Amino acid sequence: MSTPPTSFPPAGGYQTNAVATDVKQASDGTKARLAGRVLLWRVMGGLLFATLIDRSGTVQISLRRDEVGEKRFATWSEGVRRGDFVGVSGEKYVTRKGEPTLAVAELEILNRAQRPLPDKWVGVSNPEVRYRRRYLDLLGNPESRSRFEARSRLITAIRNFLDELDFLEIETPILQHAASGAAARPFITHHNALNEDFYLRIAPETYLKRAVAGGMERVYELGRLFRNEGMDSSHLQEFTSLEWYAAYWDYRDNMRVVRDMILTVMEKALGTTKITYQGVVLDFGAEWPEVDFREAVFDHTGIDLTTVRDVATLRERVREAYPNSDIGEAPSYAAMADTLYKRTVRPTLIQPCFLVHHPVELAPLARRSDNDSTRVDMFQVVVNTWELVKGYSELVDPVDQRNRFIEQQQMQAAGDEETMMIEEDFIEAMEFGMPPMSGIGIGIDRLTALLTDAPNLRDVVLFPSMRREGD
The missing domain is CATH 2.40.50.140 (Nucleic acid-binding proteins)
Structure with a gap:
């Protein structure tokens, strides 16, 4: 031969x-x-x-x-x-x-191929190889290829859903002067031509709101965000998010629309609203109960966030309840309340539900509730302990917004690195006038992982960030 x-x-x-x-x-x-x-x-x-x-x-x-x-x-x-x-x-x-x-x-x-393909019966089974050499994974693992095809169908169905509601898809800057729109540590880069440092966006929120202020009443963006934080099976530092904003809606409107969108997308992309994720049956078609943030924390910890309103008192109560935990070492009220919820309440939230009425410290861009100024008109969709969606009635009061940003800077000075920066341009846009509005953010990677039974977000990201081989 x-x-x-x-x-x-x-x-x-x-x-x-x-x-x-x-x-x-x-x-x-x-x-x-x-x-x-x-x-x-x-x-x-x-x-x-x-x-x-x-x-x-x-x-x-x-x-x-x-x-x-x-x-x-x-x-x-x-x-x-x-x-x-x-x-x-x-x-x-x-x-x-x-x-x-x-x-x-x-x-x-x-x-011709100059290198031999993996064994024809085994394919690529090593996760590290699958993530680093996705082209081999796609060739040898039909399940992996099917996940990415499902991801594409999901995104198409989402766009079609929003188009039917008269939303416009727009683009906002990835390089931004301030890290804002979410509580997260940013990536920093230098713009040589302008000789200035910029931040890779952690959220497109404030720019989408600028567009609404300019008369584009319903807008959305589907794209990459960057957060310089820890990485695990449900968190990536570079990920895909969908955010939309609608003038004259409130958070209750968005709760209805988000549920409708998820059910519609599931029917179109998967043909069902009931799935099995890692052996757990998740029924999206059932009612989504509302879980009050502060009530749930009280039920699980005995700490009442409606009366405990300052960081010193909260730290004292947390240390009494959890003397051997690091929860009480969180640098701010917001960080401590959020960690308390994540350690005690979130692990119990399996079936789709709405988490509502968060303390105002947790959402500096959200509108205060009319009947309780210590909480915000906000919700999250939590499924399988994952925070899948966050939405709220937006803060459009420039005075309150500036004060919230100042509080964020005080929290940063106290050691909380996951705070927002003051955006003077954004406040100026708000001073010119913004309509009442509500917006949401959805993690596309998490949604895809849940709906395709992927155990790790890297399984639904074609080319995830990896440590260099040999390091």
């Missing part, structure tokens, strides 16, 4: 009229011309069977020596290797075992 050349000039292109699934569904005798990558290549005397994969899936192809001739059969059977790209044409038939197959009459090698 001759040895295939180590190099091969890639083809400039190849005209096709079908994909793999077309061949499978076609009638016997249908002629087809397709291109793809060779996953399996088995020569058995004068008969050759192979598996070809393209964007639609896989299909079996076959070559017979007595049909294509001795010379061409020898050239093709000895010259093609697993991983090579080929173009083929021929007629569809069904084998005696019932496998739809393309009987190849013509074959062209389009490009």
Whole structure:
């Protein structure tokens, strides 16, 4: 058997009229011309069977020596290797075992693989390899490929849903002068041309609100955010988020719309509103109960956040209740209340629910409640202990907003690194006037992971950030 050349000039292109699934569904005798990558290549005397994969899936192809001739059969059977790209044409038939197959009459090698693909039966099983070399994962693991196809369908369904509600998709800066819109540590970069430091955005919120102030009453953005924080199975430092803002809505309007959107997207993308995530059945179609933030904290800890309103008292109560915990070491009231909730309440929230009426310190951009100025008109959707959605009636009072930003700076001075910066441009826009509005943020990676039973967010991000190999 001759040895295939180590190099091969890639083809400039190849005209096709079908994909793999077309061949499978076609009638016997249908002629087809397709291109793809060779996953399996088995020569058995004068008969050759192979598996070809393209964007639609896989299909079996076959070559017979007595049909294509001795010379061409020898050239093709000895010259093609697993991983090579080929173009083929021929007629569809069904084998005696019932496998739809393309009987190849013509074959062209389009490009060669210089490295061998992973074992054809095992695929890529090592998570580190799967994340670093996603192209191999997609080739060898149909489940992984299916997740990313589902992700694309989810995003398309979301856009269609918002388009029907007369929202406009817009774009806001990724490089920003201030890290604002969420409580998070930012990434910092330097703009050489302007000779200024910028922050990679942690949220597009304040810019989307500027657009609403300019008369674009319903806007959304679906894109990447960056938060320089810890990384685990449900947190990534670079992730995809959807935010929308609607003038003249309040948080209750958004609660209804968010639930409707999630159910609609699930029906369109998955065909069901009940899923199983890591063995737990999650019923999105059932009622979503409301869980009051402060009541839930009191039920689980005995600490009443409605009366405990300053950081010193809260620290004292937390240390009494949890003497061996680091919760009481949190640098601010907001950080301590949030950590208290996350350690005690959130682990109990499995089925879809609305968490409502957070302390005002936790949401510096949210509107105070009319009947209780110590809380905000806010909600979160929590599923399987994951905070999937956050939304609230927006603060549009520039005086209150400036005071909240000042409080954030005081918290930062006290050691809380996850605070917002003052945005003078944003406050100025608010001073020119903003309509009442409500907005939400949805983690697309988390939503996709839940709906596709992915145990780690990296399983639904094509190319996640990784430590360099060898470090």
